[in-house]
Amino acid sequence: MRLLRRLDVVLIPVMTLVAAIAGTGLYFWQLDEHKALEQDKWVTKVENALSAGDFERNGIEALGHEIAGSAQFINHIQDTNDFARRSFLESHINYVLKQDRVAQLGSVDIYSLDSLFTLTATSIKADPFAQSVLSDDIYQTVFDTYILVSLGEEFCNSGYTYQALTGEIRYSFIGAYDPKLLPDDKQAMTRKERSLLVVDGPLTQLNHLFAEIADYAHITLEFHQRSNETPVQANIYSKQINNEFFDGTVVKVFGPSIEIELDISDGHYSAIKAQLATQMLTYMTGVVLSLLLIIHLIVKSKVLKPINGLLRDIKKGGLELRYFKRAKGNDEVSTLKNAYIDSLSKVKFEAEFDSLTKLANRVSFIRFVEQRSESYCNQHTYIVAWDVIDFRRVNDLHGQKIGDKALVTIATEIERFICMNQSGSGCGCSDYSISRYSSNTFYALINAESELSIRALMANFETALKAAARIDGVPLGLEFAQSIFPLYDETHRGLWQRGTEAALNKAKQIKNKRPLVYFDTRLLEEINRREEIEKILLTCCSNGDFELLYMPLIDANTYKIASVEVLVRCPPLQAMGIGPEEFIPAAERANMIGDIDTWVMDNALKTLHYLQRKVGYDGDISINISALELYNNEFIELICGACNKHEVSHDKVILEITETSYVKSTKDTIAIISGLRDLGFRVSLDDFGTGFTSINQLLSYPVDELKVDKSFVERIGTEGSEERMLNSIISLGHNCDAKVVGEGVETGYQCRYLTELGCDYLQGYWFSKPLTYHEFSDFYNEDHLVDIKTKISELTIIRP
Ligand code: C2E
Ligand code: CA
Ligand code: CA
Numbered sequence: 001m002r003l004l005r006r007l008d009v010v011l012i013p014v015m016t017l018v019a020a021i022a023g024t025g026l027y028f029w030q031l032d033e034h035k036a037l038e039q040d041k042w043v044t045k046v047e048n049a050l051s052a053g054d055f056e057r058n059g060i061e062a063l064g065h066e067i068a069g070s071a072q073f074i075n076h077i078q079d080t081n082d083f084a085r086r087s088f089l090e091s092h093i094n095y096v097l098k099q100d101r102v103a104q105l106g107s108v109d110i111y112s113l114d115s116l117f118t119l120t121a122t123s124i125k126a127d128p129f130a131q132s133v134l135s136d137d138i139y140q141t142v143f144d145t146y147i148l149v150s151l152g153e154e155f156c157n158s159g160y161t162y163q164a165l166t167g168e169i170r171y172s173f174i175g176a177y178d179p180k181l182l183p184d185d186k187q188a189m190t191r192k193e194r195s196l197l198v199v200d201g202p203l204t205q206l207n208h209l210f211a212e213i214a215d216y217a218h219i220t221l222e223f224h225q226r227s228n229e230t231p232v233q234a235n236i237y238s239k240q241i242n243n244e245f246f247d248g249t250v251v252k253v254f255g256p257s258i259e260i261e262l263d264i265s266d267g268h269y270s271a272i273k274a275q276l277a278t279q280m281l282t283y284m285t286g287v288v289l290s291l292l293l294i295i296h297l298i299v300k301s302k303v304l305k306p307i308n309g310l311l312r313d314i315k316k317g318g319l320e321l322r323y324f325k326r327a328k329g330n331d332e333v334s335t336l337k338n339a340y341i342d343s344l345s346k347v348k349f350e351a352e353f354d355s356l357t358k359l360a361n362r363v364s365f366i367r368f369v370e371q372r373s374e375s376y377c378n379q380h381t382y383i384v385a386w387d388v389i390d391f392r393r394v395n396d397l398h399g400q401k402i403g404d405k406a407l408v409t410i411a412t413e414i415e416r417f418i419c420m421n422q423s424g425s426g427c428g429c430s431d432y433s434i435s436r437y438s439s440n441t442f443y444a445l446i447n448a449e450s451e452l453s454i455r456a457l458m459a460n461f462e463t464a465l466k467a468a469a470r471i472d473g474v475p476l477g478l479e480f481a482q483s484i485f486p487l488y489d490e491t492h493r494g495l496w497q498r499g500t501e502a503a504l505n506k507a508k509q510i511k512n513k514r515p516l517v518y519f520d521t522r523l524l525e526e527i528n529r530r531e532e533i534e535k536i537l538l539t540c541c542s543n544g545d546f547e548l549l550y551m552p553l554i555d556a557n558t559y560k561i562a563s564v565e566v567l568v569r570c571p572p573l574q575a576m577g578i579g580p581e582e583f584i585p586a587a588e589r590a591n592m593i594g595d596i597d598t599w600v601m602d603n604a605l606k607t608l609h610y611l612q613r614k615v616g617y618d619g620d621i622s623i624n625i626s627a628l629e630l631y632n633n634e635f636i637e638l639i640c641g642a643c644n645k646h647e648v649s650h651d652k653v654i655l656e657i658t659e660t661s662y663v664k665s666t667k668d669t670i671a672i673i674s675g676l677r678d679l680g681f682r683v684s685l686d687d688f689g690t691g692f693t694s695i696n697q698l699l700s701y702p703v704d705e706l707k708v709d710k711s712f713v714e715r716i717g718t719e720g721s722e723e724r725m726l727n728s729i730i731s732l733g734h735n736c737d738a739k740v741v742g743e744g745v746e747t748g749y750q751c752r753y754l755t756e757l758g759c760d761y762l763q764g765y766w767f768s769k770p771l772t773y774h775e776f777s778d779f780y781n782e783d784h785l786v787d788i789k790t791k792i793s794e795l796t797i798i799r800p
Pocket of ligand 2: 565624
């Protein structure tokens with residue numbers, strides 16, 4: 001509707017303007033038409049009246065000739081004083097006037113005048129004894145004729161039209177007659193003593209017209225004698241329109257000797273003007289409204305309706321493609337809809353699917369599983385998952401491209417496996433039922449009859465998957481951790497994500513056995529325990545509720561304390577028997593390790609400062625930091641800040657980093673290690689030898705110290721190969737210009753053994769357990785050196 005309203009804002013003024021212009025034009029055109037018609041009507045009337053006047057004039061003239069030719073008239077003019085003759089003439093005249101053909105000429109007056117201009121007979125003498133007079137209206141003309149005649153000018157008869165004082169238009173016929181001569185004698189026209197006959201009658205039609213016009217306030221007729229200079233042929237009436245003089249039209253209609261001026265002032269049209277204006281206003285309003293209605297209907301049906309339909313679809317469907325049906329038309333809205341569907345499909349695909357394997361991504365898989373769980377979940381639905389163990393190796397060894405190819409092969413194989421096993425189960429293979437859940441883990445939803453059958457299926461598939469994971473025919477030798485989560489089991493359905501993750505992690509730890517874990521309550525307990533740890537850690541992090549213990553590192557040559565390793569404890573967790581071995585990885589997973597490391601650094605350096613000042617400690621301090629700090633760009637700033645704060649020189653600090661498979665040696669991590677070393681810190685690789693990436697890392701990271709993992713030390717004296725292995729690690733460290741620390745020394749035998757292999761430093765319970773600050777101060781103050789030396793001297797190198 002907003003579109004229509006906007007359209008109206010433009011349309012209404014524009015259409016009103018156009019309608020106003022058109023209406024005005026039409027109004028004037030109509031008015032002109034009407035004026036022309038009206039004028040024609042009146043001109044025609046005038047012309048008709050004039051032409052009727054011609055007949056009337058002829059009638060009057062004929063009457064004149066008739067009377068002039070009558071014996072009574074001739075007799076009379078021969079002796080005008082003869083009363084009898086005059087009576088005869090007057091009777092004759094009255095007789096003639098009463099005749100129908102003459103009566104219709106109207107009130108005709110007839111006068112006879114003698115050669116002395118004395119009225120001798122007349123038709124208008126009401127009283128026979130009264131002196132009859134010539135009408136004032138014609139007196140002058142008749143007198144002029146008399147003068148003309150008395151001067152002996154050539155004259156026989158003549159007629160003229162005039163307007164009487166009463167306003168009446170009349171015609172007078174004047175004839176001059178010699179009683180002794182015939183009228184066609186040349187002498188008869190020039191003789192001076194002649195009698196005059198005047199026949200004077202009205203021009204009835206013209207007078208009717210004048211009477212009619214009188215009813216019209218704005219129309220006037222004016223009578224004019226025509227000047228002789230503009231002769232007009234008889235029966236031709238010309239007209240001339242002249243607007244100059246007044247607000248209206250002037251039309252002159254010419255008769256043979258007269259001119260009738262027809263004036264129509266504009267006031268005459270006021271009624272029609274009002275009527276036309278109302279008409280135009282009504283028409284134009286009607287036209288504008290109809291056009292608006294039509295435009296509204298067209299816009300509504302052709303534009304708004306389809307757009308609203310599309311909007312409804314979009315509202316209802318949102319990002320759900322199934323709500324959209326492609327439009328068939330090729331109009332703009334259909335094209336728009338199809339373009340929307342296309343881009344939606346693309347966006348949806350990109351948002352929901354993994355671009356490499358074309359499998360559902362983590363988000364859409366989670367949504368799919370949630371929907372499935374809510375709608376229906378039959379008794380046999382499982383979530384199965386695969387983790388490609390140490391997939392990084394493929395990338396490292398063969399490059400990213402081969403790695404990608406391998407992932408695609410694995411995805412295709414999993415897809416085939418799931419679809420093959422779903423076809424018979426009535427639980428179709430949906431686009432979302434298989435997912436690349438993270439870079440090298442794949443999750444899928446599958447139906448199977450029982451735990452036994454799903455286990456068997458997965459076991460068989462693992463073999464097939466391993467065999468399929470080859471590039472260009474060369475097997476990649478991949479291992480897959482697998483897990484099964486029974487989704488149908490309502491008791492822990494909500495835990496499927498963490499359950500599957502935990503089961504996969506568990507599977508990854510399995511050695512020498514098929515790495516397949518079926519989620520069970522034990523795992524659930526583990527998850528709960530982890531949750532509990534995370535919860536406690538969260539409070540401890542915000543309260544700084546940690547403690548530090550100190551464990552010395554002994555110089556293998558001098559037996560002096562070379563450094564002290566700081567070990568963190570979390571008292572609430574300690575009470576539950578949970579030490580850093582468990583809570584540090586938990587903190588790393590829960591993103592809390594940064595806080596812990598910061599707390600430890602701060603407190604460790606503070607302690608070192610105390611130790612230096614209070615007990616004259618001159619050794620180093622070894623601080624454990626999470627390898628994740630190598631991704632933290634602010635770490636260098638943090639440790640430098642702590643050193644400054646506690647006035648500790650950088651060369652007193654050894655940073656122990658435990659190698660983990662998830663810390664890749666990237667440009668950035670190497671840059672942080674180099675940066676730390678450039679600033680004078682020493683870097684130590686902790687638990688060296690436990691992961692196969694050790695050597696890789698040693699080559700990538702230039703370090704100052706290697707700490708041989710205690711599992712190697714533990715086995716001293718139990719296996720024959722240990723000696724060689726330890727020997728290799730120690731020489732490797734020395735070759736890389738690193739000091740070697742043997743940790744976990746619990747016996748004198750191990751101490752002597754490592755010393756003889758050339759270990760630089762030793763650490764373990766045999767020297768000291770982790771101590772509190774005071775215990776360590778005491779240990780340092782007491783003559784520990786003598787103590788240790790005594791211990792060593794008592795040693796006999798015999799296998800335990
Ligand atoms: P680690 O860095 O290898 O620390 C040495 C661990 O071995 C310590 O356990 C120590 O008590 C134990 N140990 C040393 N000598 C012997 C021995 O002779 N026999 C036996 N059985 N154990 C010995 P702890 O304190 O439980 O620490 C476990 C792990 O937790 C550490 O291994 C380290 O990776 C991590 N950790 C401890 N403190 C911190 C810390 O402040 N920050 C970080 N990020 N990690 C820490
Ligand atoms: Ca350590
Ligand atoms: Ca260690």
